[in-house]
Amino acid sequence: MEAADTDSSTTSGMNVVSMNRSNCIGVLGAADGWYMRDLQRAANELNANSHHPIDILPLTFDTLSVQSLETLNVRASKARGETTSIDINALDALLVRTMPLGSLEHVIFRMNALQVAQEAGVRVLNPPRCLEVCIDKWLTIQKTRSKGLLTPRTICCQTRDEALHAWNTLGEDCIVKPIFGGEGRGIVRVQDYDIAWRVFSTLEQLRSVIYIQEFVRNDGTDLRLLVLGEELYCVRRDGGGNWKANVSQGGTATRIEPTFEQADIAYRAAKIVDGWMVGVDVIEDNDGRNVLIEVNAVPGWRATATAVGIDIAKRMLELITQ
Numbered sequence: 001m002e003a004a005d006t007d008s009s010t011t012s013g014m015n016v017v018s019m020n021r022s023n024c025i026g027v028l029g030a031a032d033g034w035y036m037r038d039l040q041r042a043a044n045e046l047n048a049n050s051h052h053p054i055d056i057l058p059l060t061f062d063t064l065s066v067q068s069l070e071t072l073n074v075r076a077s078k079a080r081g082e083t084t085s086i087d088i089n090a091l092d093a094l095l096v097r098t099m100p101l102g103s104l105e106h107v108i109f110r111m112n113a114l115q116v117a118q119e120a121g122v123r124v125l126n127p128p129r130c131l132e133v134c135i136d137k138w139l140t141i142q143k144t145r146s147k148g149l150l151t152p153r154t155i156c157c158q159t160r161d162e163a164l165h166a167w168n169t170l171g172e173d174c175i176v177k178p179i180f181g182g183e184g185r186g187i188v189r190v191q192d193y194d195i196a197w198r199v200f201s202t203l204e205q206l207r208s209v210i211y212i213q214e215f216v217r218n219d220g221t222d223l224r225l226l227v228l229g230e231e232l233y234c235v236r237r238d239g240g241g242n243w244k245a246n247v248s249q250g251g252t253a254t255r256i257e258p259t260f261e262q263a264d265i266a267y268r269a270a271k272i273v274d275g276w277m278v279g280v281d282v283i284e285d286n287d288g289r290n291v292l293i294e295v296n297a298v299p300g301w302r303a304t305a306t307a308v309g310i311d312i313a314k315r316m317l318e319l320i321t322q
Contacts, residue, residue: 023054023321026088029097031058034302035313036097042313054317057086061100061110093123093320097298099135101180125320126297130275134297137179138211140273147272149265149292153214163200163210164193170214172196176203177211189215189243215243216283216291225258225266225280226304228312229319232266234258235307247303255307262290269295277316 025043029036036058043054063085088094094117102110114128126134133139138156145151155166156179167174167190176199178186190196203210220243226233235253237246247253258266266280269292279299283291301312 023052024057024091025054025093025095025317025320026057026059026086026091027095027097028059028061029095031060033097035300038302038313039095039317042311042317046314046317052321054321057091059094061098061102061106064110064113066113066116088117088122089120091122093125095125095316095320096131099131099298123320125276126278127274127276130273130278131297133273134275134278134295135180137177137294138209140295141213144269144272144292144295147268149268149272150289151292152216155212157210157212158204159210160197160200160204163203163212164196166210166212167196167200170212173215175213175215176200177213179209179211187244216293217286218283219286221284222293223256223258223262223282223284224253224299224304225262225282226277226299226301226312227266227270227275227280228277228315231315232258232263233304233308233310233312234262234266235304237303253303253307255309259290265290265292273297 025039027036027039036056040056043056047053094114096114099107099110111128111132114124114131118124118128133143138154141151141154152175153170155169157163157166172193173189173191176188176190188199190199200210220240221236221238224235224237226235234256236256237251237253239246239251242251244251262282265282269275269280270278273295275295275297277299279296281293281296283293285291305312
């Protein structure tokens with residue numbers, strides 16, 4: 001993507017482009033993914049009626065480099081697969097739409113780089129601390145529960161024997177999740193001792209932390225409350241007989257008006273994790289209680305936008321550039 005009014009310099013053998021224009025938003029995510037395309041589509045539609053155009057620059061974590069504590073560079077995708085190196089500090093905002101897997105060093109470096117960018121004055125959305133908390137499901141549960149929100153009983157351990165004890169404590173019916181992950185992938189319900197023994201043995205051999213949560217009994221649906229700044233959009237997700245209600249797992253989403261308590265949970269959760277845009281998942285259990293399940297710092301909006309009839313990508317860009 002070509003940028004007008006630019007200054008170029010060479011740093012460590014790379015051509016670094018610094019942009020001197022307004023409304024330039026870097027997006028760390030899959031360059032060819034649906035969400036990147038949706039943001040670019042929304043920007044183009046807004047630009048048609050604006051004197052201050054919005055530029056969307058697709059960026060990736062694997063090209064991130066720090067030249068000094070003041071200069072962070074990352075390569076931006078251009079047409080025909082070409083790339084150019086840009087200075088993150090020149091962006092008006094940096095929108096984080098992914099947190100790819102990597103080594104411990106990769107993860108720590110990437111999070112520290114976002115922190116450096118934020119301290120240098122770049123508006124990072126969501127902020128690094130929000131990403132750090134929400135990427136870790138166990139930490140999210142601990143922080144929200146400590147602030148008074150109702151969450152499922154959750155046990156984290158590292159050995160098969162401890163996990164089997166936790167499974168028994170939770171009534172021999174539990175959910176086993178990866179601490180890092182999303183869209184319902186890798187989540188299993190364990191109700192049988194032999195399956196529990198095999199699952200927990202495998203996780204121990206893989207040197208994984210074993211994250212166990214009680215199974216919250218309900219009608220097979222859950223709520224996704226999307227907090228966007230001060231705005232809130234809510235849908236009920238139905239797994240159609242599958243206890244996993246995620247739309248990515250085949251569920252459907254229908255717009256609903258949240259109760260005062262449900263809206264309060266969503267806003268409180270967003271504040272606890274310091275989130276600007278978060279997806280708050282709540283289950284209404286068979287006793288009528290609203291139970292917070294997860295807070296997602298990189299929430300999808302495809303199904304929610306369709307269900308609520310709001311162009312969420314466009315609304316995001318409007319709020320960022322206000």
